[in-house]
Amino acid sequence: MGMQALIGARIFDGTEYHAGAALVLGGGQVAEICAEAAVPLGARITRLAGGLIAPGFVDAQVNGGGGVLLNDAPTATAMQQIADAHAAFGTTSLLPTLISDRPAAVTAAIAAAVQAVAAGQGVAGLHLEGPHLAPARKGTHLPAHLRPMTAADEAELMAAVAALPVLLLTVAPEQVSLAQVARLAAAGAVVCLGHTDCDMATAQRYFAAGARGVTHLFNAMSGLGHRAPGLVGAALDTGTAWGGIIADGAHVDPASLRIALRAKRGPGRLFLVTDAMSLVGTAGKSLTLDGRKIRRESVGGVSRLTLADGTLAGSDLDMASAVRFAAGPLEQGEAEALRMASLFPAQFLRLSDRGHLAPGARADLVYLDAAQRPMAVWRGGALFPAAKDLRGR
Structure with a gap:
């Protein structure tokens, strides 16, 4: 792939803005950000008419999209269809997420993820949300699928850690031991606590053992009480803990998220996830999960x-909408909202080549209009979809 330069738009590199600059790409990576007059000779120039170039979004929790639900088809083809559906909304890297299912589905999803990651078209790894979750906090997960982690389960996950660049596991202390979490985290798995009633002291022990954060803060977990801080309190007060948030106005009241964002102790951060189901990118009115x-x-x-009983069951949120919600109702402003959708989740997942536009970073970009709506997306330096034409913009 030859050198190309994007000019005519402001550039946000993940930390700061650049005006009157060019973003130079080559070999699927960011080569440099330079003055427009300093674009290397021979580079193919694409002139944009205003707008903003930002790092592509990174989503750690995507159950489906474009009419496809991973649980219905845990295959590499389904994962790619999901990634392509979310690319239209600025997401250039995601973790297809398997909701608690039968052991055979877990095995199939791991094999599919290995294949999908190798294709290099937006699938960055795999998120297994369960089946080792607490029935008391099942949410939309089918109780029949929830169970303790066995030695055989752990062995399969250890093999998956070795085969995948990112394996994110959502587990509950009620179903997984401290020793199991410690071993999986030491092997490289990103372990999160979720769908659990554990208290703060228990959560702190699991964080100390290697758990990296929590899955969808506030939802399906023990809440923050004045004498019982719960998992929410542990996540906010533990500096090493990270936390995904579903910023759609339905899963968590915006005021609670604003309070959490102000309260979070670092260096761990709160970042955006969609928890998207298959309806994202479609006009559909319903879907089916486990019948x-x-x-x-x-x-x-x-x-x-x-569900019929009113239980929230994932979302139809896309990441661009989450960015707008974070910038507006959550009062984070544009730059921080963009970091919450790109830099922070990339850091959480240890994807050091994503979420920013420093030289050597993967050339994953989103081109936004003034209302933070995606107009174009590049994955690995290639315009998506390939037939898209930006001439005349």
Whole structure:
């Protein structure tokens, strides 16, 4: 792939803005950010009409998209269809997420992820959300699938860690021991606590053992009480802990998220996830999970996906919408909202070549208009979809 330069738009490199500059790409990577007059000779120039170039979004929790749900088809083809559906909303790297399922589905998803990652088209690894979760905090997970982690389960996960660049595991202390978490984390798995009623002291022990954070802060976990801080309190007060948040106005009240963002002790950060289901990128009104119908409805102008009993069941959120929500109702401003969608999740997942536009970074980009809506996306330096034409912009 020859050298190319994007000019005519502001550039946000993950830390600061650049005006009157060119983003130079080569070999699927960022070569440099330079003055427009200093673009290397021979580089193919694409002139943009304003807007903003930012690092492509990184989503650690994507159950589906484009009409495809991973649990229905744990294959590399399905993972690629999900990645392509979310690319339209600025997501250039994601973890296809398997909701608690039968052991055979877990095995199939691991094999599929290895194949999908090798293709290099947006699938960065795999997220197994369960099946080692607490029935008391099952959410939309089918109780019949929830179980303790066995030695055989651990051995399979250890092999998956060795085969994948990122394996994210959501587990509950009720179902997984401290020793198992310690071994998996030491091997390189990104272990998160979620769907659990554990108290703060238990959570702190699991963080000390190697758990890296929590899955969808506030949702399906012990809450923050004035005498019982729970997992929410542990996540906010433990500096090493990271936490995904679903910023859609349905899963968590915006005021609670604003408070959490102000309270979070670093260096761990709160970052955006979508927890998206198959309806993202479609006009569909419902889907089926484990034989149960999930409906898409609007309540007070806020879209949500629910089971018949009203339980929230994932979301129809896309990452660009989450960025707009973080910049606006969550009062984070554009730059921090973009970091919450790119730099922070990349750091959480230890994807050091993503989430920023420093030289040597993977050339994953999103081109946004003034309302933070994606106009174009590049994955590995290639415009997506390949047939898209930016001439005349």
